[in-house]
Amino acid sequence: MPVQDQTARRLAAVMALLVAVCGLAVAASPATAAPRPLAAPGENGDDGEGGSKSLIEQLEDASSGYVKAKASLKKSKQQQTDLTAELKRLDAALGPQQDALDEIAQQAYTSGRMGTLSALVTANSTDSFLDRVETLATVAAQQNAAIADLKTTRSDQQRAKIAIDTAVRDQQKQVNVMAKRKTQAETALKKANQGADAGQSGDGGGSASADPAPSNAGNGCSEDDPTSGGCITPRTLHALKQAKSDGFTRYVHCFREQNSGEHPKGRACDFAADKSGFGGDATGASKTYGNNLANYFINNAEKLDVLYVIWFRRIWLPSSGWKSYSGAGGDPSSDHTNHVHLSVN
Structure with missing residues (x-):
């Protein structure tokens, strides 16, 4: 066979293979394609969370301090409520205890508070003497017990009052810390030319109630991240599972190597808005x-x-609500218009 014919046949086979491959590529449906990853950290002029390293660190520190102070405030208020109820109970018990003591004192006075010698002199018989001595002993024991109960109640009452005063002072301290952390977050945003007030418009739904994180859940990167090959904290894993169980089942990616923020600490996740993953602006x-x-x-x-939560050029802070927030790159990833960013304490 001439060399030219062999070459032509091989070329025709290669072209047919290319056509087949192209046909398969065209037939692939975008809806079933693998979710697209976010832009690499630093690729858009920021560190993967829409802001500079210093801004992210300030927001993390401010929000963490605010959340902890708020939790302490709630605990202190509950303590004050419990103490107030205890004080009310003690106040109610004080009156009857005082009445009981007064009655015993009256009984002792009526019986003449006779001693054993007086009881012996006036007794008509041995049995009478023993009865009188027993009565005196009983009255004395009752009086001593009543006095002890009254002293205990008054002491508990005083301790409860002191504890309530301490709780009130602690609450004021936590309120001051919360105000300071709020100012810290908003000042950091302002310095970064971010943070104008952003309303709640367009944010409906999401009314399902999550189960609280276990009280012993730590914040160390100790759990395998089901969305990557990295690790996440127990609290992050809990939040991820809660969101999925409440119907938010689209693509998620949590752990990510970068220079700052919560992703490398296993304390953040990015939830794609579109079914096909991280694409353009969500609509x-x-x-x-x-x-x-x-x-x-x-x-x-x-x-x-x-x-905090970042979504569609806004950031929600526990201290301040929604604030405007845009990434340096101006793209869907840094502006968070294709995914919801969640950071947990």
């Missing part, structure tokens, strides 16, 4: 999904130990 049903998810985390912020 229509995808934006509604993101709105509902952001609102879900906000409504359950205390239960899930939320530090």
Whole structure:
């Protein structure tokens, strides 16, 4: 066979293979494609969370301090409520105890508070003497017990009052800390030319109630991250599972290597708004999904130990609500218009 014919046949086979491959590529549906990853950290002029390293560290520190102070304030208020109820109980017990002591004193006075010698002199018989001595002993024991009860109640009452005063002072301290942390977060945003007030418009849904994180859940990166090959904290894993169990099942990616923020600490997750993963700006049903998810985390912020939520050029802080927040790159990833970012304490 001439060399030219062999070459032509081989070329025709290669072209047919290319056509087949191209046909397969065209037939692939975007809806079933693997979710697209976020832009690499630093690729858009920030560190993967829409802001500079210093801004992210300030927001993390401010929100963490605010959340802890708020939890301490809540605990202190509950302590004050319990102490007030105990004080009320003690106040109610004090009157009857004083009445009982007065009655015993009257009984002792009526019996003449005779001693054993007096009882012996006036007794008509041995049995009479023993009865009188027994009566005196009983009255004395009752009086001593009543006095002891009264002293204990008054002492407990005083301790409860002191504890209530301490709780009130602690509450004021926590309120001051919360105000300081709020100022810290808002000042950091302002310095970064961010943080104008942003309303709640468009944020409906997300009304499901999450289970609170276990009280012993730590914040160390100790759990395998089911969304990557890295690790996440027990609280992050809890928040992730809660969101999925409440219907937010689209693509999620948590652990990520970067220079700052919560992702490398296993304390943050990015939840894609679109079914196909991280793409362009979310619209229509995808934006509604993101709105509902952001609102879900906000409504359950205390239960899930939320530090902040970023979604669609806004950041929600426990101290301040929604504030404007845009990434340096101006793209869907740094502006968070294609995914909801969650950071937990």
